Amino acid sequence: MQLRINGEVKEFAALATVAELVQALELVGKRVAVELNGEIVPRSQHGLAALADGDELEIVVAVGGG
Amino acid sequence: MQDQLVIAGKAYNSRLLVGTGKYRDFEQTAQALDASGCDIVTVAIRRVNLGQNAGEPNLLDFLPQNRYTLLPNTAGCYSAEDAIRTLRLARELLDDHRLVKLEVLGDSGNLFPNVKETLKAAEVLVAEGFDVMVYTSDDPIIARELEQIGCCAIMPLASLIGSGMGILNPWNLKLIIEQSSVPVLVDAGVGTASDAAIAMELGCDGVLMNTAIAAAGNPVLMAHAMKLAVEAGRAAYCAERMPKRFYSAVPSSPSEGVISSRKP
Numbered sequence: 033m034q035l036r037i038n039g040e041v042k043e044f045a046a047l048a049t050v051a052e053l054v055q056a057l058e059l060v061g062k063r064v065a066v067e068l069n070g071e072i073v074p075r076s077q078h079g080l081a082a083l084a085d086g087d088e089l090e091i092v093v094a095v096g097g098g
Numbered sequence: 099m100q101d102q103l104v105i106a107g108k109a110y111n112s113r114l115l116v117g118t119g120k121y122r123d124f125e126q127t128a129q130a131l132d133a134s135g136c137d138i139v140t141v142a143i144r145r146v147n148l149g150q151n152a153g154e155p156n157l158l159d160f161l162p163q164n165r166y167t168l169l170p171n172t173a174g175c176y177s178a179e180d181a182i183r184t185l186r187l188a189r190e191l192l193d194d195h196r197l198v199k200l201e202v203l204g205d206s207g208n209l210f211p212n213v214k215e216t217l218k219a220a221e222v223l224v225a226e227g228f229d230v231m232v233y234t235s236d237d238p239i240i241a242r243e244l245e246q247i248g249c250c251a252i253m254p255l256a257s258l259i260g261s262g263m264g265i266l267n268p269w270n271l272k273l274i275i276e277q278s279s280v281p282v283l284v285d286a287g288v289g290t291a292s293d294a295a296i297a298m299e300l301g302c303d304g305v306l307m308n309t310a311i312a313a314a315g316n317p318v319l320m321a322h323a324m325k326l327a328v329e330a331g332r333a334a335y336c337a338e339r340m341p342k343r344f345y346s347a348v349p350s351s352p353s354e355g356v357i358s359s360r361k362p
Contacts, residue, residue, distance in 0.1 A: 097142025
């Protein structure tokens with residue numbers, strides 16, 4: 033399946049949920065926030081949020097800034 | 099007597115707010131924050147690097163959350179929409195965190211704020227329950243509108259972001275300070291300790307800075323200098339300085355009993 037993550041198109045084997053994507057990206061346990069097609073997916077919902085081919089995601093972290 | 103800074107109902111001991119960008123590494127960031135004595139630290143929200151090594155250190159691991167209040171910003175956003183999206187993500191990232199710094203930029207060269215987009219974003223964010231500390235120009239009319247929208251702190255620039263040019267228009271800052279009933283903090287433009295002291299002597303409730311510390315030759319020492327400057331400026335403001343007497347010198351020592359009989 034194809035997902036557009038942070039503006040980049042990426043190819044994945046079938047992923048059912050946001051939680052599976054977080055695992056595939058080796059971000060488990062990291063402080064990240066996920067937006068799926070413009071809607072925030074709360075951490076508690078990662079295992080329930082279903083992914084479909086062509087979905088657009090933003091995954092962000094906190095970095096240094098003023 | 100405690101002289102605390104109260105923002106959105108929460109009291110802070112330090113009136114110096116510090117950014118976490120542009121340090122050599124996270125260790126230096128942590129040391130500078132410690133030396134500054136700050137309670138509130140800003141962070142930016144950025145796309146995670148995909149495919150980077152899993153062991154890469156994370157800024158949040160260097161910022162004990164029981165010590166610092168994080169202030170996620172919208173640096174780099176040029177529209178209300180992007181700023182709102184960024185802060186919704188920040189709220190999720192930081193576990194329903196409400197205190198945020200809104201800045202919507204209008205020009206990538208001078209980083210001046212786009213006040214129209216800032217006003218738009220502030221309305222939406224306040225309605226969504228965010229406590230919005232807002233970066234803005236030093237225009238008192240815009241500052242008043244932002245306060246009326248419900249922003250919990252007004253943060254006018256003293257000069258351009260990252261410029262270190264100091265307090266360019268103390269007169270406008272004073273107008274904003276006098277009209278505001280929420281805290282007013284200088285955000286951007288401070289270059290060295292005297293700038294921070296001047297801001298506080300004007301009556302600012304606090305100062306937010308990043309580059310002045312991070313780009314100093316010795317950031318940790320400069321952080322310490324800024325702590326002292328903000329404290330000194332605040333104390334001087336509270337102490338109420340003497341009036342300036344232009345062209346009118348007044349001796350501190352007695353005029354009578356001088357051994358010379360000669361008068362000029």
